[in-house]
Amino acid sequence: MSENPVKRPGKDGSRNKFKPVQEEGGTPGWFRSKGESPQGKFPGFLLFLMAGLLMLFVFLRFFSGTDAPEITYNEYKSVLSRALVTEVTVKTYEDKSAILSGKLNAPAQLQLIDKTTLQTNRFAVRVPSFTLEQADMLTEKGVRLKVEKGSSDLNTFLALFAPWIIFAALYFFLFRRMSGQNGAQAKNIFSFGKSRAKMVSEFEVKTTFKDVAGVDEAIEELQETVEFLTNPEKFQKIGGKIPKGVLLLGPPGTGKTLLAKAIAGEAKVPFFSISGADFVEMFVGVGAARVRDLFEQAKKNAPCIIFIDEIDAVGRSRGAGLGGGHDEREQTLNQLLVEMDGFTTNENVILIAATNRPDVLDSALLRPGRFDRQITIDKPDIRGREAILKIHTRNTPLDGDVDITVLAKSSPGFSGADLANLVNEAALLAARHEQVLITAVNFEQARDKILMGPERRSMFISDEQKKLTAYHEAGHVLVSIHTKGSDPIHKVTIIPRGRSLGLTAYLPLEDRYTHNREYLLAMITYALGGRVAEELVFQECSTGAANDIEKATDIARRMVRQWGMSESLGPINYGDSHKEVFLGKDYSHIREYSEETALQIDVEVRNIIMGCMENAKTVLSEQLAVLHRLAGILIEKESLNAREIQEITGPGQGALPNPVTA
Template identity: 55%
Template sequence: MQNRWFRGVITIVLVVLFISTLMDILNARTAQVQELPYSSLITASLKHQVTTADVNPSQHVVSWTNKQGQHYQTVYAPGETNTLSAELNKAGANVTVEKPSSSFVWIGLIGDFLPVLIVIGFVFFFFRQSQGGNRMMSFGKSQARLQADNLPKVTFADVAGVDEEKQELEEIVDFLKNPKRYLDMGARIPKGVLLFGPPGTGKTLLARAVAGEAGVPFFSESGSGFVEMFVGVGASRVRDLFEQAKKNAPCILFIDELDAVGRMRGAGYGGGNDEREQTLNQLLVEMDGFGVNEGVIVMAATNRPDVLDPALLRPGRFDRQIMVPRPDQAGRRKILEVHVANKPLDSDVDLDVIARRTPGFTGADLANLANEAALLAARERRKKITMKNFEEAAERVMAGPQKKTRVLSAFEKRVVAFHEGGHTLVGMLVPHGDPVNKVTIIPRGMAMGYTMPLPEEDRYLVTKEQILDKVAMSLGGRAAEQIVFGEISTGASDDLEKSTKMVKQMITEYGMSEELGPMTYGTRQDQVFLGRDLVRQRNYSEEVASKIDQAVRHIILQQYERAKNILLQHRATLNRIAIELIERETLDAKELQEILRATT
């Protein structure tokens, strides 16, 4: 708004300066000639002293020259042009009468009406400012957007992989369509629905689907849209948002990223006077205070439910809390069907295989996967998307694009081949390891190469033996380097970090250590001034901490020796895998099984 004020004032000043400069230029010649009264001109003409006279009827001015060559200017009365010209002719002067010019007329009119034009310009400028609804006064208005009717509506058919969550929300839709059925039974629909879960699982899409199914107005706002640097603005926007929602009831009011405004009070240096806390207080009052919000259902989404204020989560506010998890294999299959519906697929594309090869992918990841596959097919000038395009897209999403320009030396290529061969061989031979789907020494992202295990099914529980097998597989690369080259490289740094983390969790969180027993070591402590970020605090002595460190070291060394023994027993297989990787750069599951059968 300040920029618009500044531009308006600058424009008016420039116009005034332009008109003033133009008038000065036109009058410059007049200002340089000596002006004499009318009587002096008549006296000079009677004495036959006037040689030339230039009469300007439009300005009632005559410019004349005497016999000495001196120039003068005289103003005469309107209507005296003809009489003056006749007298000068009698006196023997060379008289010229200029024709009236329209430009001088217009300049005169502009000069007369310029103050009026400036006033009209100011009035018009202020009118335009107020026409948009006085922005200074609307600063505390809500910035929520009402979904337009002409936009394509999202329904439950557009949301896949979250069948149980959709069932929970169908009750909300049914209430918005048939409220009398519930009111007659004395039932009260939940005032608020909180959707929480990892990023990209479809929380916002579910909220839009509820609005699309119910056919009611849908207001959307982000949590950060309430909080401003000016005190009181957030609370004002909350009030205005609920007023708009009440006028359009029944409706759905959706707040995305609720944790931006709903963090626990006291989690800051501003205390109770903090602007964010005032905004949260107003939100709590609007959701369940003395006011009545019949027909207004508040939905919110967040991936940090642990930092929300407990007052938001109590019954009467967000009554229903729905966890939106990562989809399982069947859910991934349905999500892929939605995202490939408008894409031409080749006959070799198997969505079941793609779903099985993408454990842990969210709905957003799968949408990105389908889009990347389409981009790769278009880049190759194909008319249909092939299975190879999907496999390459999955690797791009998980590990990044290929670094074809990163050229490894012969020695580095050999080290990477044996390193990845060590991971692969240990992963294939441990009893609880996931089948290795692919191994490559083509650099991707920050990795020089990688091994891709593929779980046969989704797992929700992990046993101690499975964790130990994963640790052994992670250490297999370092063990292979030591066996073959007698030294180790920096390529195992990420493997060591993952192994240490898994073993430490196994001991301190899962109680899987025989030495320390079935106990949990460390508690989750709420750090108020860090916004309730959950960190693990020690609740044990230095003696116990030393035992934990010893147990972690013992298990890691034990699994490292285990990996070395497996590789030493199958050294021929390790050599064959490494040689094939150096020559072909990539091996799939079928080729790895053939090498294993041929060398054992």
């Protein structure tokens, strides 16, 4: 059954292999590969073929009527009264000429019948319009009626077809659900086993290394990959082995996809891109078929690049899944490994994959001969941010007051995607105000939106709620100003933003790569400042502090369990409290310490939190008058920036206003 009657593209395959598909919201010019994979199509095809054959068979029997038993008119009459008959064939013998000449007053339906049909003495009439009286009339006029099929027809029809109709309906329903996408995809019901890879031909990849910034080391390493693709002979001549796979590791939005595309653009080869999640389907075997198809397609288009984003969706350690469904994923992963082993380096296909969870990847994927090259891409540092901002502002008209260096300084922790978003948001704001140039104010508003979420000014807040929020936020602010090691405050607001009613935003002065104990304790302390202020002023606490408590607890737990920062428990790893959530390979180690130790961890965590809370209480009790003043001004003005805050509070021993943003 490996052959099927589906039309295959021509041998050369070049003309009709790719059909332009306008992706929803995507860039025009993306192409969806139309691969062929008989194995993948098999289940859907077989079923529809069977259904089709069956229908054909029934139809033939139904309409041919040649070998159907003929019944007399009387029988026919009783049949008609018994059940609904969809169609009958009427034979005229004597008076065919009468009907033809119109002398016979035949029912309308009979008159409409094609005369050639009549000449063969046989024609079909729809019974609902062919009543008993009409039949009687015809008989009176001398037309002999013979009915060839009985009433059981409809029943037979239903009995035979109902299961198939239901089945087909289910099939379509499930397919739509599974593909989880628009109808466009559901239209192609035979595409189960085809890879969903999008292909961009070499003429369309316009991205080059010039479009990627802040990742110079990665580019240096990848330059070699480009050479493999453009000049493979050079390496093969000296017996060098071309790497088959490059794994890009790094947090979201750092430009992994962009880099992969840039390699394709530099080498001027086609680029297949697919997400790991696209392989995974409900049906067993589909993912594997898709992998097979993808590689087939790629080999045909070699030299080329396959890019698999989020490879962790298929590449998770095997044998670690919980519950059902992982068999399919394992099969897909196995197929991927097989394909990677299968294609030789001469084939000139390079697989690039990206993930931000390298820790959960199956070790087989990382073995030499597969993804033997691993490149880490981190969030950009200040120089990187400046370079990225320069790229993204290349074609935007900037006002003279916009300083890219200052922007880069004031956006620590931003990824490349965040920075692209920053420029875009600023441009949108400028456009909304019908400005010709983007100003520094636009950028500041855009940054606030990215840092704190969009404002929700329309949300109704009662005065009481506003007051509570103002004291809560003022609590955060004051505690951080008077706690050593705190991050600089960027802004405080009681305008609802994102999911919170109020917000105190911090902006570190520089990129931090490690944190010391003092800094962590300060973070816990000011996180609790909001709740402490509520308690102090209203002698009550609200649910608004839930998020703060969660953050504080998380830090305290990690200090004890991971970072060895508790005196009594020492520098021992007690397991990452978060890893158990992922059902990856960490599933096996839920706890590797005794009951007593568990108890001790809890005690230590509580000690840290309570200690920090005491400190916050001390600060706020001492600063109660300032707290009232700050909260009052906050209610009035709703938002305060770092400089305005410091004018009210005066300097403390902790957070200073960020000199760049103040």
